[in-house]
Amino acid sequence: MDYRNPASCLSLLQKLQTHKVDECHTVLSDMVAGLLEALPAPNQHLEVLEAARPAIAQIQAALSQHYAGHPLPPDSEGNANLLRVVALWRNLSRSYAQIARHDAQMGTLDDQRALLGQRRVHYAASILIEYFRAHRAVPHGVWTEIHESFAAAEQTRLASARVADPLNALWKAQSAMEAYVAILLIDLANPFGRTGQELQLICRWAQRFAPYCTLGPMMDGLKPTSYGLDLASDHGLRPVGLMSSGNMVRRFDSEKLAGQIRAVFNQFKQGVSPASLGLGEEATLDMSARLLISLYRPWGLSSAGRRFPRHGSRGEIELCGDWLAIGFHIQGRLFEQPRSYGIAGSLKSDISLLTFGERAPEATERDGTTHRQRQLDAERLGLVCERWSLLDQSVGGFRLRQRPHAERLEHQQLVGIRPLDGEYFLLAQVSWLMYRDDGMLEAGTHVLRGIPEVVGARPLAPHPGQRELYQQAFLIPAHAKLKVADTTLVLPGGWYHPNRVIEVTARGHTVQVRLTGQLIKGANFDHVSFETLAPEAE
Structure with a gap:
């Protein structure tokens, strides 16, 4: 097959069997690489790339599922898939850059300058997303490619011009500026701390909210923790207090985005579904609210300040x-099943029994x-x-x-x-x-601040006379010196439901407590607040 001939490539695209992922990926990769080397006429080259975009997006997404969501060791089998996906994204970005350069003198694609810029930025950013998805350190030069692609779009003075993009889930259009802002937002979202599903939603939301952010020249009076960007660097946004001035430095402004996020929360309170707000069919209301809360500070407040400096x-x-x-x-x-099943009057009164600090010298443990x-x-x-x-x-x-x-x-x-x-x-x-x-x-x-104690916990039996087995849980008592204001529980994942009543036993004392709030919803645990039920209320 002649992958250097645009007509042959167009014919082959009509015969692709996308259900054969590995075979199809090899064909598309060879096609993009072949055209990049052959330097065909810019308009013909662009025609093939645009025709191939839907199939490439589908196949790349399928191949990336082999490593998405879990840290990928460099010596694992999945590493080859990561390198294949990255290589295709990189060749696509370079292909659109080559078309723009090749056509600079000919002028046959003057009306496509904005599209060429947007596509180049989008695919350069896709390289970075793959490293986030695989939880792999970003190689040197990846950010440099992204910055160079945006700088080239700026030089055309068409960086803010929107072009049709059927692959954009919500807007169906995007500018080079919006593609650039989207990857900046993804980078701010703690991507290495996200599950595969969370990162997928963040990528979608970054496209949705990108139009509400802007990049502009630096100005006096900015807070040192505000975000700035150096197009000559090899990293994303940084606090402006750590940056020097220059014509390659930009100010990042997300003030309008903060208002948009607050508006979405108001819609949530009114029962509006995430899907109707363009947040994705797979996004539940509870998950969307938690995820958006975690994004409000880095996205909406445009602040890089850490609560606790490292x-x-x-x-x-x-x-x-x-x-x-x-x-x-x-x-x-x-952990063993407790022997005592007596109901105490108040867990708070028993916390005095769960004291810490009465330790013998030379690392003697509590027991x-x-x-x-x-x-x-x-x-x-x-x-x-x-x-x-x-x-x-x-x-x-x-x-x-x-x-x-x-x-x-x-x-x-x-x-x-x-x-x-x-x-x-x-x-x-x-x-x-x-x-x-x-x-x-x-x-x-x-x-989780505080000194934990192992306790037993079990849900209340549905019928009188029945008793569930206790499961291991953890109590974190209030501690004035450690600035732990309230006693909390750490329960197995999925246990928390608002106002649920469970039984807790510690050192022979057993009480019933009502769960009043979820402090952290972890992958395998629920960190919750609670109130103790008085005996007559039980």
Whole structure:
């Protein structure tokens, strides 16, 4: 097959069997690469690329499913698929750039300048999205390609001109500026901390909300934490306080976007479905609200400030992700069914029994065993913690690195952690995961502030006389010195329902509590607030 001939390529596109993903991807990749090398007439080259766009989008999406949603190690089988997808996106971006350069003297495509610019930016940005999707460190030069594609569109003075784009889910049109802003928004959305479904929604929403953001010249009086952009850099938006001035520096303004996000929340309160607001058929109201809340600060407030600044640190941290193993390392033994079923009057009155700080010297654990003895017991039971290198830390969490072993982590999972020089085993949530090219896995963790205690929890039996088995859960008592204002519970995932009543037992004291709020909805846990029921109310 002659992939260098536009007429032959158009004929082949009509015969593609898109259900054969690997075969079809090879054909499309060879076709795009062949035309890029052959330098056909610009109008014919453009005709083939535009005709191939729907099939390319379908096949690329199918191939990326092999690695979407989970961190992809560089030495895994899925890495070949990532490289294939990235290579096709890159050749597409370069193809539209080549058409523009080739036609510069001929002028046959003057009316397509805006389209060529938009397509080039869109496909350059698609490269970056694949690395986000695979949770892989972004290679050097990827951002540079994106910036160069937008700078070229700016030079035509058509960067803000919208062109038809049937692949744009909501608007069916997009400008080069909007394609550029969309990838900036995706980068701001903590992409390495998102599940595959969340990232897919974020990509869609970035296209939806991009028209409400602008890029303009720098100006005096901006807050140091406001976002700016340097087109000569190899990264995305940064705080303007860290940037120097120059003709390649831009100010990012999302004030109108903040109003749009608030308007969407108001629509949610009125019961309007996410699908009718252009947020996607697969987006539930609850999921959309949580995701949009997490995006409001970086997208709507255009602020890069961290609540807890990070500081460089070195050392090691013990970490485990198995639910029962976390409990073992907190209390020094495996969770067992409680022997006492008596109902106490108030859990608050029992919290005085759950005190922490009465510890013997030389790392004696709460149950009287030494830390070394606990390690031996963990090895015997197969509950050993893995050791991670500490890169930096803040009041809110840690950034860790490790060459992965047996245990596999997922986003928003509950883990137990303990710095080697720390006194207590703490609960934390995995905030983000990212593989580097050398095979090292980096992870960000957010610590649930407070010192946890293992408790038993069970739902109330549906019929009198029936009793469910207790399951391991965690109590985090209020602690004035640690600035933990309220006592909370960490329950297995899916347990939280508003006003649900469950039974909690700790150290022989059992009470019924009503769940009053969900503080964190994790991948495998619910962090909740509660109120204790008085005996007569039970």
